[in-house]
Amino acid sequence: MVTVPMALARILGVLALGLAALLGQARADAPIRVTDLAGREVVLARPAGRIVLGAWVSLDALSLIHPDPVGLLAGWADGGANGIQPAILRAKFPAIDHVPVVGRGTLDSISAEAIIARRPDLVVASTFDVQRFGSGPAALPPVLARLEAAGIPVVVVDFFLEPLAHTEPSLRILGRLIGRETEAEAFIGFYRGRLDRIAGRLAGARPAPRSLFLHAFAARPDCCFTAGPGSVDGLIRAAGGGNVGAERLTAPIGQVSVEFLLARNPDVYVATGVGAPSGFALGPGVTANRATEGFAGLLRRPELSALGAVSGRRAHGLWHLFVHTPAHIVAVELLAKWLHPELFADIDPRATLDEINSRFLAAPLTGTFWVD
Incomplete structure (x- = not known):
């Protein structure tokens, strides 16, 4: 067995530390x-x-x-x-x-x-x-x-x-x-895990197709802006739904007629909203009572109250700005529960948003972001 004198060992240790520092500095300077x-x-x-x-x-x-x-x-x-x-x-x-x-x-x-x-x-x-x-x-x-x-x-x-x-x-x-690579990978892992949970369950259960109409900016008096291919369409499909708007539109967002909506009579109706001084509103600072009252008022509009999804209590409201942020994973979970409640009864979008708030966001999202 060959032994290394203590003094030499110290020198080799210092050289190793110096080499590591130089390599680290080289990476930092690259x-x-x-x-x-x-x-x-x-x-x-x-x-x-x-x-x-x-x-x-x-x-x-x-x-x-x-x-x-x-x-x-x-x-x-x-x-x-x-x-x-x-x-x-x-x-x-x-x-x-x-x-x-x-x-x-x-x-x-x-x-x-x-x-x-x-x-x-x-x-x-x-x-x-x-x-x-x-x-x-x-x-x-x-x-x-x-x-x-x-x-x-x-x-x-x-x-x-x-x-x-x-x-x-x-x-x-x-x-x-x-x-901030470490922080980015942490959120990506969280995000991917939740998407994979939904995809895996849909693949295993193969539920019957259900159609969804997303009524974008539903508080507007002119009906009906909706999602075409791209953007929200991908979130709807990831949740196991068929996007009614994509049957008519060729752009990510556009307008369809009330007659088209009534004739198509989707299984699920989802209205999107943002903060507004009156009427239907969702988002930061919006109280649950205000969101509920505004949504109820929206559904009393004649062109909406005639929908089977409304009379069948399959109508929901969603914060529109989820479509601009990686926090849209919350929206995918909500859409999955609304489309297939029997398959996703255990998924808790509120818990997902709470974890995003506590683990990731620099300032938490507080307010009312969805309503049934």
């Missing part, structure tokens, strides 16, 4: 590289600390993996899901009221000059904004191409158009670019 959902390579020298969010990128995704998502914002495009964020985050992050607005609800409204003046490390854009330009490094819309020409990296993600296919890769991309 550029961060990702391939975004447009197929483009995005490279950062270090994790982004100043971010601009585009018009169709909700702050919810960052809120799931970073303890101070508002502190990351160098600017954002107001409107869409981001129009709701101040109500959710203001109590914990009052600085949200002072985030510079660089545009409104569409990509065309975004000012490249305003973004360049903010000197962000990264601009996060949505597939919804860039899809009509194709994919690849030369396919960015002009405003985003100008940013890249000015040396500001742009990454394309998606939590809206194809949420089931794109939520996990988009979270991984963001986690890597802001140095």
Whole structure:
């Protein structure tokens, strides 16, 4: 047996520690590289600390993996899901009221000059904004191409158009670019486990098909906006339902006639709502009593009260902004219970939302987000 003198052992130990430190430093100094959902390579020298969010990128995704998502914002495009964020985050992050607005609800409204003046490390854009330009490094819309020409990296993600296919890769991309990979993987594991539970049970039981009509922004007087292929359609299918709107529409959202709805007479009716000064409302700050009363009033409308799903007590309300956030796993669980109550009686969407609030979200979602 060969023994190593104590002094030599100490020297070897110090050298090993030094080598490990050098390797760790080399990894820390290496550029961060990702391939975004447009197929483009995005490279950062270090994790982004100043971010601009585009018009169709909700702050919810960052809120799931970073303890101070508002502190990351160098600017954002107001409107869409981001129009709701101040109500959710203001109590914990009052600085949200002072985030510079660089545009409104569409990509065309975004000012490249305003973004360049903010000197962000990264601009996060949505597939919804860039899809009509194709994919690849030369396919960015002009405003985003100008940013890249000015040396500001742009990454394309998606939590809206194809949420089931794109939520996990988009979270991984963001986690890597802001140095929160561990947190991103933790939520992805939680999310994937719940989706797999529903998929496995549906595959094993093979329940009879049931149709669902999603009445988007149901408080509007003009009926009936609904979901076509893409976006919410994927959530409905994951829950074991057939999306009635996709039988007529070719876009992710559009309008069908009252006559079509009544003739189709779906098995399940789901109205989506957001916060509103009166009538049907769901979301942050909405009380259960207000949601229940508003929903009852909605169902008294003649075009809705005639539905078999209403008279048969298979009518439900859902917060519309679930479609913009990875927390849509709660919506999938709800849809599964509403479509197949006998198969998913033990699944508790309230417990799922509570766990998202306690384990992941920087500021919890509090209010009323669904109603029966």
